[in-house]
Amino acid sequence: MNFLQEIFTQLEAAPDTTFLQELRDGRIVSVTGSELMELVRKAQSFLAAQRLKKGDRCALLAHNSIRWVAMDLAVMAEGLIVVPLYGRQAPEELVVMMKDCAPALICCGDTELRDGIVENWGEAPPQFVFDQIFDRPGSSAATVKLDDSDAVTIIYTSGTSGEAKGVVLNAGNISHMLGCTSARLDLLMENKNKAGQDRVFHYLPFCFAGSWIMLLTCLLRRSLLTLNTDLNRLAKDMRAAAPDYFLNVPALLERMRKAVDEQLANTGGLALTIYSHAQRAWLRKQAGYGGSIWLSVARALIFPTIRKKMIGSNLKGLICGSAPLNVETQLYFMMLGIPVLQVYGLTETTAICTMDDPRHIEPGRVGPAISGIEMKLGESEEIIVRGPNIFPGYWKRPEETAKTLRDGWFHTGDQGEVNEAGNWSIVGRIKNLIVLGSGHNIAPEPIEDELLRHLAGAQQVVLTGNGRGYLSAIVTGDVSREEVQGALDAANSQLPHYKQVRAFHIHPEPFSIDNGLLTANGKLKRDLIASRLQAEIEEMYGVKQAS
Template sequence: MTGAIRPGQLHSPMKLTDDSNLSDLFLARIAETPDAPAYRQYTGENWVDMTWGEVGREVGRWQAALRKENLRPGDRVAVCLRNRTEWVLFDQAAIGLGLVTVPLYFDDRPENMAFCINDAGARVLFLENGAIWPAMREQAKTIERVVCLNAIPPDDTRALALQHWLPPEGAAPARSPARADDLVTLVYTSGTTGRPKGVMLSHKNILSNVLAAMKAIPSRASDRFVSFLPLSHMFERTCGYYTAICCGGQTVYARGISVLADDIREQQPTVLIAVPRIFERIWGRMQEQMPAGSPKRRLFDKSVEVGWRRFQGKAGAMDRLLWPVLRALVAKKLYHRLGGRIRLIIVGGAAFSPDLARVFIGLGLPIIQGYGLTETAPILCANREHDNDPASIGRPLEGIEMRLDESGEILARGPNLMLGYWNKPEATAAVIDKDGWFHTGDLGRVRDGRFYITGRLKDVIVLSNGEKVSPTDVEQAILMDPAFEQVMLVGEGRPKLGLIAVSSVESEAELCERANRQLHGFPGYTRIHHVARIVGPWSIENGLLTPTMKVKRGEIERRFRAEIEAMYRRDLRTAGGT
């Protein structure tokens, strides 16, 4: 950030400068539009709204509760909740007191959460489901207070129900004493070592990214967001949560994935922050309802074909005549499923398949793909509404430099680049060079200022929901079971992990079960959902191993492509639709 900054949609007298922090952003929003709707949440009986002024008063109450815990600026506090207003209240209360928020994945296993808590040295833990606390009580050694939204564990003096922890009232929300370069959050992300690393992000890292994103893809005070991606991920946190504060839009917290389709249709968002998996599920359901070769499918395919030409600016006279009819018969139904008010869909977290992009953009959905990493808070580049090449990840945001090194790896630097990995100077030095360039691990090319991903330098699988898995660590763990002779993990860009295995055990279901037994110490999303059993060993002679006995991943995927596709087709037939 350079000089005084006033984002286009934020007209508060409080200017945001190089010294501003996230607390300034929040307080400016309250001062500007105290009576405007901020959040909507389902209570179990009905939807309840909160205004920005009401949110501010609640944050003051939560800060009063945190002050009683004798915390000092810089202390870490952990939060493990589904997306809901209490997540925001806890986070903003912590930010205003100069504390450091440590978000935990809600569906993670207790032992993995305990590792993150101990590594961060978190002193306070806010749990939605207090029933999991006994499973981690002995492991989470640094916790002094556990605040539970529900299911209070018995016989533990550290645990309190939220209603007993909060005072009846509090003062006005405090402004954080933190400087812009001070740490504001530790976000744990999986790498190649099997154990997650704590990414240190400052106020400036996040705030600069919010403001740059607003310039590239503006949000409006009239926008409504439906939040369903985990707030423990920086993608949702920056693009949904903090950006909504910046623009003054309203956020509706979805009730859950099982009823997400209903919530989107009924709440009528204008902006969706999504991962490719959402569109994979929609497309899977569509294909079930439209068998190949059926009249309905032929009409659908024609709509996509004409719509895609319109998007590319290549529509002919016949296309212009056909499109209004095709839109009314086909595309309009999809818009209705998304609430009928969508003006922008931002897709990130994993690669968006060109085939999927063609289908949904061809139907007229305003989809913008971007790219980034937790270490970059997270956005590095993105397409724009009127400068959109879906095959690319777009152009760098303002203030961010990107280039390719001699190996073709994408490098980046800017005010959004992390402070480093928590207590891991060697790991930090391995990804940030002496000139301040962050090495992303992704290979790319550049054309006309746009960046295109061409592969991965690091051996990491990225699932379609954005989760990262180190295949080497997983494979080594599975091979501890003698039932497996050779294995290779697959799942890049897929919704779930699969395994190709050379084994004398004939039952693929048994192999799947045995593989998962070996993965007890891994994060919860590291689970094998499919196994393809292969007969015969992989060797140097048959071209599936290198001379140093390493698996040739690309060659194995090519040779066993049919088996891999068969695994995921079975899953697609049983998957639910969004």
């Protein structure tokens, strides 16, 4: 039985159990197993009427919703390949992706999304909005048989440079991954009543691989997945959902930590005194100096209130992926009694290669390899992986596939390190390495993270220096020159001479998706940043060299 059949079996076996609920405009919209299956059948009926053939592509352009889930399941059940697209991405970029994969039809969440495509693609294939698709009776359509080698999705990677590539994932990839993720969640939830549902909160777009895997895992586990549909209500919705766990990106955890600090600073009084002393005691404990009465008092009086106000009273842990998490932030949540499980992976590895074991979390590391896969270090300490989670290739890009898939091993492009316990850490992207004129190779990410740690008002720090005599930094956000210089002094004092940052430029406007300097999932487009800010970069080196 493949993963799709298993999900349908779970939905049919629990017809009256609520699987999904949307928090929309202050209301809760929910569906049970039987109701979700009815929506899937309606979508299947629509797809069957289009007379498509197995392997045809179907673009899915919509924001997270219950109907998104039903559409996704229906497309796969009909033997089609779903191509999920990000609703916030520029229509002209989405059109490039769709021209690459040539979908037979485009399914849009609303008319605004559809119109954006039509305006940029006069020859677009037929487009339909959800209101048209689900406005029909369901049928008792059967699920097309899927072999492990059958492609079920093409997910376009954001691409920090160059054109996005379509990552093909097959039924075997998904089936293996869902078994791995569910097993890790079993460990996290081992002390919970087995008869109850996992309560899971979700706000990340389903078009990203890790977010989609979480969705499918929840359906398979009969979890209650609560969907946020308005990021402006994220904090309220999070508390309302009172989840056992949920998937995060580091940026949100950083904001949550900052919000607690600011709120307690504004409140002042005894609570702030206990909190501040407890934080210092926790750091001393991490350095091996033992505990403190302040920490015990905070655990009894302060931390439970913070946890409840922040996320609710049911939280067992947070799961974090997509980018490196600052170790201080991970330790902060651990201080509050909230374990943070880090996940590492790429779209090409079906989102996951490693995931923290809840019983043995090492702060600053991303856990051991998941079951059934092999990981090792190749040339230049590059992480290479093989196993049933590895994608079969990029859509119609055999040369690109051959570059990354060699002798059965997928070359991730990430530098890593593994300890004796088998727990991995990620150093940075090999292609991001800065090679100074002296020949020193420097991974920029650890230094950038350290500078950000010292700059509360900064949004991003980007290092430059390829072929130069020293490193320089571009800092975005609301910071002063004095603050940046102070951060450089603090960081440089801990670094060897060739890793020290000698010059900087403050760029007030943060890099974003809207200005084209971040990818769809928030990663820096370093080459484009260097191109746009070439004059500012030259000035940093010109001034320094002239002095």
